[in-house]
Amino acid sequence: MAQEYKALKEAFVSNLTGSSVWEVYEIGFVPPAAVLLWSVLQSRHAFFKPYTPSSYLVDFLLNCLAILFATTIYSSAPILLSALLVAPAITSYAIGPTQRQSPGGSRAVKPASEPSDLAKNDLRKDSLPIKPFVTSWRGAMIVVTCAAILAVDFRIFPRRFAKVENWGTSLMDMGVGSFVFTAGVVGARPILKQRISPKPQSIVSQFIASLRHALPLWVLGFVRLYSVKKVNYAEHVTEYGVHWNFFFTLALLPPFVALFQAIFSSEVSFTLISLLLATAYEIALDFTELKKYILTAPRVDLLSQNREGVFSFFGYLAIFLAGQATGICVLPRETSQPSGRSIFDRLRGSLILTKLVQRSAIWTLMFVLTTSYYAFSLDVSRRLVNLPYVLWVISFNTLQLTLFCAVEIALFPGVYKRGDQVSETRDCKEATSGVLQSFNRNGLALFLLANLLTGLVNLTIPTIHVPHGQAMGILVIYMAVLCAAALGLDHWNISLKL
Template sequence: MAQSYKSMKEDFVSNLSGGSIGEINQVTAVAPAAYLLWSALQTRQGFFANESLATTLTDFLLHVVCLLLATTLYSSAPMILDLLLVAPAIALLILPQAFQTQKKISKPAQKDAKVPAAKDPLPPLPIRPFVTVWRGGMMVITCLAILAVDFKIFPRRFAKVENWGTSLMDVGVGSFVFSAGVVSARPMLRATADNEAPGITQKLAFAIKHALPILALGLLRLYTVKGLNYAEHVTEYGVHWNFFFTLGLLPPFVTLFHTLSATSPTIVASISFLLATAYDLLLEFTDLKAFILTAPRVDFLSQNREGVFSFSGYLAIFLAGQALGLHILARQSAKGSTPSEAFAQKIRLLVILTMWSLLWGGLFFFTTSYRYGFNLQVSRRLANLPYVLWVATFNCAQLTLFCLIETCCFPALSRAETGSVERKESARATPRVLRAFNRNGLAIFLVANLLTGLINLGVDTLSMSQNQAMGILLTYAALVTSLAVGLDHWDISIKL
């Protein structure tokens, strides 16, 4: 019976064609729409100025429950949910700001502004709330999807595709890697700001040290999945390979590329594109694609061919994220005290994000267009060139939206003259729940995986009704969010 259920689950989670990119964009647009409403409540009503149970619950409803609804009950009409979030946000932003709220919020900033900038200088690297919001939202929808996919309420077109096509979970996997690439630029920029130049041996040793805990998690997942006979889809990564192995091997390989790229965003992006292109040429003009898709699993390489060869694509995605991070995480100028200077800096950042979105998007169109390009198809299983370009385009566009919302709703952030003012304005522009998910993302993702396994072992998810499925998913979402917020409240950071 258990084996029969396992076979049913494997067949159920398979997805042959996926959904359209337009539908995926509508579903994921819920995240910036929720942030827009949160920002409107914060700037016009000061609703989240003080943390409390009510504000945390509202935060949870906006940034977790809305994403869950977008992938389940509203999956057939995500635009309705987008409008339900955007309409009240626009109404609040049109209304004048309440006097008492404005006074309450502006007092600390006025007090901190009296501190001389020389005694409290801006840090070398700026605080980017929109990056925190983007990464936190990506982590939320990832944690939700890994359990929701086991229920019938989660549309099959959102699950990972078998060979060719696009889906919500496909872009989620790539976004996880892209996000890791973006934040990996921070230590590089910090070393440059501190005039440090560690050698390649030192960099490699640090990368291996960072990779070991993640590889250990990969071994733990391998042991638990095989030991518990848990349902898995072999064509995702292979018989023994899993996503943690891919994540763990990225830092050492990226370190080797640093000897060529230094901290030039253009060079890093070029290496990313050339790597993805070279890999795609091997797929198209050799027997590699046929080997990955059809070869019998007779030895370690053939058994894990998806994970081994798709690593090239994920490495290209990581480098694409790192190239963007080198742009957006750097402080453009220490001079932003006047409104015009601050506005110019923010516009420059928006232009950079827009240009990267157009660049990756143009390359994606050229490689996939039947009429004007090479008519290549996206394949998450292969992690081919179209997949790399799609993931880069999607995440650059998402970051552009979040940055635009931050620019319009929190202009004081870019005008900060001291470190304390920048920290206060940054905290004011960052939802508590998303900050918590971003802070301990990998640890929370691990716990979410464990909870997903426990729920699947204890519950026949395929037989659950819609109400039962939503009840389990809401309880699961509340538990994972409580863990994230609790760790943040106790000021605990778990680095894996």
């Protein structure tokens, strides 16, 4: 019976064809819409200042359950869910503020009386501030990922959202690439710190440090491999291979990235090397036997058994490097803060938002050209992590960052303008969802916990036979447990660096 059920589970996630690119974007609109409503409640009414049990509940509903609902009960109408979030945000904003000062809002900004005052304040501020919109974007991505890895095992999660077999696009295909892209954005911080305070470091020492950083990921990868084989857990072999898993892919990134960082350091250079790497890999796929080998070769040795994980790494490395280029663009402090009484003036005056719009447009154009029938007519493949997939992931995430950035500029225009670094840090925290901040802080640890909980649920419950109502109950409890763990770690000021 166990073997029969395992075969059913493997068939449940195999040979899927995905959904349209637009449907993935529709679901992608839900997290920014939820953050928009959260931001209006906070900036206009200080609803989450201070955080109370009811505030945490609303935060959980907006930034966890709304995302879960978008992939389950609202899966056929995610635009409607976004509208249900945006409509009260507009109404609440139109009502006007309920107090004189709002966290990070324009009313809270105390302009410097003299230019020298601003200059003195800037000297006391971090040149790489923790930006609320980056925290919210990364936190939301982790929430989506954690929600999907268990939801996919239930029938309430549409099969078109699960990972495709060979060619096509789906929500979970985007989730894998997005995880790597966000790691790249965060990985730009050490590069920027090195620019600010140069400390001589040889290539060898950087490479050794990267190996130490990757060691916990290798351990997690082997632990997952052992546990999956030990309990005879259902596997989708064509996802990464017989022995490979996502932790091995993440573990390979630091050493390779360390080598690139020793040579390149600018946004342009990382963008170019990302494009060159993805293009060279695509040429190898199209003009050699590599594509045929990955898709159809018999699994006779260690390499052929894990060919998907080994060769897709080149695509993931290109995504990571593009993420670093984006991080170099968005993480530094803007030299001139956007100003203006109207929201539109502030949006037009933001240099970072302008750069994000430009980057999003360029990456999207390249994705359209590679996949258009009238241009290169290539198909997206997450299994190969080919050029169209790489461009799609970068395009989607730069657009997401653009939306989150626009929300911050519109509703928290004074978040980088008040006082010294202590005041600014406080304002940034007040302009960030507590739930998303906690998921962002311990993202990889929570991803590991989500995998453990997913395994526990699947070993104790026949998920593919669970009715929709019970499935939603299990998923809500699962998200509540993850959220409680995230908030608990954040409350006790614990950061688990894996």
